[in-house]
Amino acid sequence: MKTNKKVQKMNNVQKSEKETAVKVTALTIIPKPMTLICGQDMPTTAGVTETPETATVSTVVEGAPQQATLKAPLATATAETDLDITTVRPSADNHRKTFNDTSLQELADSIREVGVLQAIAVRPRMAGGYEIIYGERRYRASLLAGAKTIKANIYNNVTDDEAEDMSLSENLQREQVRPTEEAKAFKRLLEKGRYDMYSLVSRFGRSEKYIYTRLKLNELYAPIGELLDNETITVSVAEEISTYEPNIQKDVYEKHLKEDSGDNWTGYTLNLFRKHFEKCYTTDLEQYKFDKTECKACVHNAANYNLFAEHNGCGHCTNRKCLETKNAAHVAKETEKLLKSDPKLVIARPYYGSRNDTALQKLDKKGHEIKDFDYNVSAREFPKAPEAPQKEQFTEPTEYEQAVQTFEQRNEEYARKVEELNRKKEEGRIKTYVKVGQTEPELCYVEINKKETAPVTIETLQERDKRFKQLSVEKIVADTKKVVRENDYPESPFTQYEDGMLYFIMLTKLQRKHYPLCGIKDQPIRLDEKQRMKIVAKLTDAQKTVIKRDFINHFLCEDAYGDNSASKLLRDFANMHFPDQYGLAKATHEEEYQKRHERLEERIKEMKKTEKAAAKKTEAMPTPTAGKQEEPLTEVKKGKAGNDKAA
Numbered sequence: 001m002k003t004n005k006k007v008q009k010m011n012n013v014q015k016s017e018k019e020t021a022v023k024v025t026a027l028t029i030i031p032k033p034m035t036l037i038c039g040q041d042m043p044t045t046a047g048v049t050e051t052p053e054t055a056t057v058s059t060v061v062e063g064a065p066q067q068a069t070l071k072a073p074l075a076t077a078t079a080e081t082d083l084d085i086t087t088v089r090p091s092a093d094n095h096r097k098t099f100n101d102t103s104l105q106e107l108a109d110s111i112r113e114v115g116v117l118q119a120i121a122v123r124p125r126m127a128g129g130y131e132i133i134y135g136e137r138r139y140r141a142s143l144l145a146g147a148k149t150i151k152a153n154i155y156n157n158v159t160d161d162e163a164e165d166m167s168l169s170e171n172l173q174r175e176q177v178r179p180t181e182e183a184k185a186f187k188r189l190l191e192k193g194r195y196d197m198y199s200l201v202s203r204f205g206r207s208e209k210y211i212y213t214r215l216k217l218n219e220l221y222a223p224i225g226e227l228l229d230n231e232t233i234t235v236s237v238a239e240e241i242s243t244y245e246p247n248i249q250k251d252v253y254e255k256h257l258k259e260d261s262g263d264n265w266t267g268y269t270l271n272l273f274r275k276h277f278e279k280c281y282t283t284d285l286e287q288y289k290f291d292k293t294e295c296k297a298c299v300h301n302a303a304n305y306n307l308f309a310e311h312n313g314c315g316h317c318t319n320r321k322c323l324e325t326k327n328a329a330h331v332a333k334e335t336e337k338l339l340k341s342d343p344k345l346v347i348a349r350p351y352y353g354s355r356n357d358t359a360l361q362k363l364d365k366k367g368h369e370i371k372d373f374d375y376n377v378s379a380r381e382f383p384k385a386p387e388a389p390q391k392e393q394f395t396e397p398t399e400y401e402q403a404v405q406t407f408e409q410r411n412e413e414y415a416r417k418v419e420e421l422n423r424k425k426e427e428g429r430i431k432t433y434v435k436v437g438q439t440e441p442e443l444c445y446v447e448i449n450k451k452e453t454a455p456v457t458i459e460t461l462q463e464r465d466k467r468f469k470q471l472s473v474e475k476i477v478a479d480t481k482k483v484v485r486e487n488d489y490p491e492s493p494f495t496q497y498e499d500g501m502l503y504f505i506m507l508t509k510l511q512r513k514h515y516p517l518c519g520i521k522d523q524p525i526r527l528d529e530k531q532r533m534k535i536v537a538k539l540t541d542a543q544k545t546v547i548k549r550d551f552i553n554h555f556l557c558e559d560a561y562g563d564n565s566a567s568k569l570l571r572d573f574a575n576m577h578f579p580d581q582y583g584l585a586k587a588t589h590e591e592e593y594q595k596r597h598e599r600l601e602e603r604i605k606e607m608k609k610t611e612k613a614a615a616k617k618t619e620a621m622p623t624p625t626a627g628k629q630e631e632p633l634t635e636v637k638k639g640k641a642g643n644d645k646a647a
Contacts, residue, residue, distance in 0.1 A: 078156065080119050082149040087129040088122060090136050093164055099137060107137065108144035116142060119151040121166065123158045130154065133163045134170035165194055172204055179235045180225050183217035190215075216242040221249035227257060227266065236270040240277075245300075248281060248318060256280075278302075282316035283323055289440050290330035327439065328358035335363060335441040338434050348433035348444065351375045356436050363436070371433065373446075379433060382443040383417045386410040421445065500536045503544065506551040507532045514546050549577075 120135025132139055133155060142150050158166075168185045171177060189195045201208055220228070220242045228238040241249055256265040256276075265273055278284075282302055285292055295301055295317065303315025317323045339345050347363060347370045349355060364370055373379060389403035424430045430445040507518075507527055515523060518535045527535075535543070552573060560567035574582040 078154045080151060080153055083122070083130060083152045085139075085142060085147055085150045088120075088132060088139060088150060088152070089125070089129060090132050090139065091163070091167070093160070093167075099140060104137065104141055104144065107141035111138075111141050111147060112145040116147075116151045119153045121155060121170075122152045123155045123163060131163075133158065134167045161192060161194060164192070165189070169203070178229055179214065179238065180217055180220075180229055183214045186211055186215055187218050213239045213242075219246075221246060221253055224249060224253050224257060232266050233257065234270065237268065237273050240270060240273060244281075244302075244318065252277070252281070278316055282318050283320055285315055285317055285323075287439060288323070288327055288330075289334075290326050324358055328356060328362060331356050331359040331436060331438075331440060332362040335359065335434055335436055336366075336368075338441055338443070339368070342432070344432065346371050346431075346433050348373055348379060348435050350379060350435060351377065353435075354438050356438050359436050377446060379435060379444040379446050381435075382421065382432075382445065383414050385414055500539070503539060503547055504532050504536050506547050507535060509551045509554040510547055511550050511553075514550060517546055518543055 116138055118135075118138070120138050121133040122130035122135075123133055125131050130152070135152075139150060155163075155166075168189055172182060172185050186200065189200065190197075195203070197208060197211065200206070200211055217225070217228070217238060220238060224233070224238065224241055227233045228235060241252060244252075252265075255261055256263055258264075265276060268276065285295055285301070295315075296303075298317075298319075300317055300319035300322065301315045302318055335347065339347070347360070347368055349360060349370050350373045352375070360370065386407055388407055389400065391400055394400035394403065421430065425432060425445070429447065431448050432443060432445045435442045435444045510518070510527065512524070512526075515521065515527075520527065520531060520535075556566055556570040556573060560570040571582070571586075
């Protein structure tokens, strides 16, 4: 007999099911008019100017009513009855498709012991039988338990919309409902037009913020949604991720949430996740000097992702490419302003320290002269004017007066330093430059020696022109490399000129003993570019053969190890050209291996004999008995039994 304690334990398995169903049947739609909102029209900060409590978001769904339609209370059910379980079928429209096997089995065990405590809800089908409105989990568990009947409440004259409404409502009232299921349910209720945001809030006792954040989960990258379902990440982290663009979500998953990702974030709390996310994917806009008016309403601004979040300042940008472009344009523009104010200024590219390479490229393309500092050149920054104190920033008059005095002292010092630097500049003792920093251009100066102050001559100008020519070629080559690497070759036959390129490359591996064949004599070092070009211009068939074989020789000898493919090719190559020497080397080592092989074979043969003899000896030994007293006792029992039989 089952104990009361065990029965109570079984009853607890169905407690939440019963409480949920009671809530659902008692709920009615709150008839308060409000503008409808659909799932695909969730508001973003770009389109919302009011606070969440007062904002009104219009729908874009054709044919949707302007205000929530007043609905009558849900239909009442007939008296609870036991239905033949074979006449009941699940609904094809049930949005819930997954059921936990362990939890389902626990419920089945409970039903097997005490039956279904709370009836499911069904409606008659046109083809006969009944369709489940809610309670499919209890139905499935009853089938597992082998039940012949199931307790049910029959709802007559329930429309498809009303049935779906009841099903979704029941799902949302369950304890431990998956956040993704909850998100889909809220979305369906809104899309059907039977609810607005106010009625959802009122009916389910959830805040407007809660419902909005749940709705955002519908925008999760699918693999991240799976991580949330299996509790690999927390719902707060998932909600944070859902606010970002699909491409960012995918990148976060591939690099930081996937099982085999190197820098895995799956165990992070919300605060820790935000910290790492901002470091890897966003940039603080506050640190940039360009006009950020557009950024404040931009979809890439993290401050606009969460409707209810409180953000101070400009926010964080998630589109780093756009940020870099805008910042570089600003820095280049400000640099040109300084150049116009002082024609003697030259742009500097420092060897050390921060610099904006993108802005420097823009200025270079416009033809501005850029001075590349050597590693030993130390450029000093011009002093910056101190900021005057603002009276409204101080609570005490004495503190403000002290700040003013400090400012005046600093300003006098600043004016003195500027005057001194200007005098040095006029005397030719310093040269001023514009250093293109990360967020703004900075004035700097370099102390120069007498050599640098020498008058400009034709020769110095010619040397400068020569250097500019070199820089031009270097830039052409750099861009050419990019073109060649990033583009596919057009379909065309391999030219004789390209063939010459190959030999130019292969000549780098030509052995010195073959130099005379190519017209190079008495040179212990490797061929330079000019020599290789001269050889390529007059190649003979004999030279081509030697060059190619030396090239093969080099790379096969470098890459051959063990029994890999390169080693096989190397052996074949040697056998082609040096069969006698290769054959001797091969025979020597194979003979050595054969002797070792034979010795090992003999040892293996002896060990097998020993093992076989030991096995036979073990088989011949008698099997030990379980105990010395067991056999005599058995004999006594047999004798007693025999005496009894005889008697």
